[in-house]
Amino acid sequence: MLEIKNLKASVEEKEILKGINLKINAGEVHAIMGPNGSGKSTLSSVLAGRDGYEVTEGKVDFLQKNLLELSPEDRAREGLFLAFQYPIEIPGVSNINFLKTALNEIRAYKGLEPISAKDFLALVKEKSQLVELDSKLANRSVNEGFSGGEKKRNEIFQLAMLNPKLAILDETDSGLDIDALRIVANGVNKLRSKDCSFIIITHYQRLLDYIVPDFVHVLYNGKIVKSGTKELALELEEKGYDWIKAEAV
Amino acid sequence: MTTVATTVKDKILSVFKNVSVVNNTTYRKEALEYLQSLEVPHSRMENWKYTRPAFLAKNHYELASEIQNIDISLYLLDATYYHLVFINGLYSEKESALPAVAKDIVSLELKNTDTSFNKNFFTTLNAAYYTAGLNIHIPAGIKLDKPLQIIHLSTHNYIANVHHLIKVEKNAEAEILITSHSLSEKAFLNIFTEIECKENATLTAHLLQLEESESSQYNYINCRQGQNSVFTINTFSLGKAWIRNDLDIAINGSHCEANLYGAYLPQNNQHIDNHTLVKHLKPHSVSNELYKGVLTHRSTGVFNGKVLVEKDAQKTNAYQSNSNILLSNDATIYSKPELEIYADDVKCSHGSTTGQIDEEALFYLQSRGISKDSAMRLLVQAFVADVTKSLSNQTVKTYVEEYVADRFKSGYAQ
Ligand SMILES: Nc1ncnc2c1ncn2[C@@H]1O[C@H](COP(=O)(O)OP(=O)(O)O)[C@@H](O)[C@H]1O
């Protein structure tokens, strides 16, 4: 469903992604690990279509479409979702109003009628329970005054509401205590299905105890330098990243 | 000697050359005399640096001689409110609705006691030549049961001078909407409103400037507050007119509250100027001021807010904030908050920000499937909602919020 071929991207003339290859089939969960600064967030930004990144080479196919040609909103409407590493606060825009707008624009793109108020509320109730998000938070401004953990849970809540085909979780685990981590992981596990693939970006293997991946990749210095199964994550946990760095030289 | 300034003035005054001042009171005489010594404001005057009314002299104005027949139902914010209608500076009894109970409260006879006309050329012009106005007097202990909307409609190339007096007596309460509308870009409306809030009085005024054509408006309001009074004024400039608002508030009693909220959304070549002055003369009062601007196209906004805290006004709390979003590279905002404090035990703050729409927020919304246009609209709505959330009048609140939603429903124009 997603195929990244020799993807190279730069920020301000500096090459960050140096030829990424990755293929993800429907329903698979891939973990991408790697030391800080290796390009994990850059990869997710390029996939989601954030401004300021220049793709210099390669291509990305997403469900038979050329992903890189689509606007950020059309990528989302095609079924891509990015849970941000640092979700921002948007004062004055209510979570509910924002999600309703998003859901209806996605539905309109697919030629569907807007969701009824009743169905929408039922959906909010169901999905906020999934990540144990206080329903009061759903009525507040997007992420405004949320704790770090609440922001991350709100990302997963949005994921659940929008029901994407590929979800990228960028260090959703960082800054979470063990209880919050378990809640987030449970939520993700419930959303995992043959219709929804995941890319789980994480710095630590801890999250992978809860969300067991089908494949693990190590991103280092803008390239995937090693791929394997979940055992690779354990090996990284044990040995750290230094041996990867040494091997990559 | 003929200078540019005197020709501009002569041109404007020539409109009035055949006016025989009917009730030739001393007030008018004094105003006429004083007018001789005044110049039409120009950019060398400190308060008029960015707002130049000289362009008015390019238009050919006339005075309306009869009350035009116009259905004003379109301009009613709420049909159940009392409403009083001025068309081109003339009172239209036919279009107004004032039940008998309120007849004691509103009269068309202006008894001027104040000589505050000496503010500038326009206020003095108004004092000399106003053609109509309301004398609203809320007696002690009375609460006006419904809001009252004063409608000003401008058409053709008419110049209108309207003068209102609003007095809210001790323990009385009222809510007044002052709205302006125009059907012609050649019209000029000059409104002068004097307000007095006595001890314990509460007055909420909403200024809704909704001109549908690129006409012009000068609007001057002063308010004197007595002890324990609460005066709130919300100024929403949502139309297409060239506008200069001057708001002078004198807090002349202790334990008062003055609230000034405003939002302006100029478009195309439009120019909107808000000058406010809050004078704290007595101790233990609070003033809150929040103005927000969203500017598109080649429009210009001016905000100049001055808070003056006199020596006797100890324990004053004064807050002022102005923030702006420029949605176009060609739009301009001149923002100048000013604080002048002569008391030592006060809490005052002021601030001004100007920026573009937050790109990070825009991307966040887009990444959830929301189009750039809708995302922009949501962010502008949120920005303005910061002002409207303080409105207790749901009709006014909804009107403003719907205007913003509608104006930006397909994103924004550069
Ligand atoms: N917007 C940006 N401007 C400049 N440099 C950037 C930007 N985004 C990322 N980088 C640089 O790209 C590299 C990779 O960053 P990032 O993708 O955030 O890594 P990771 O998520 O793996 O920690 C770092 O050297 C970082 O400084």
Ligand SMILES: [Mg+2]
């Ligand atoms: Mg990162």
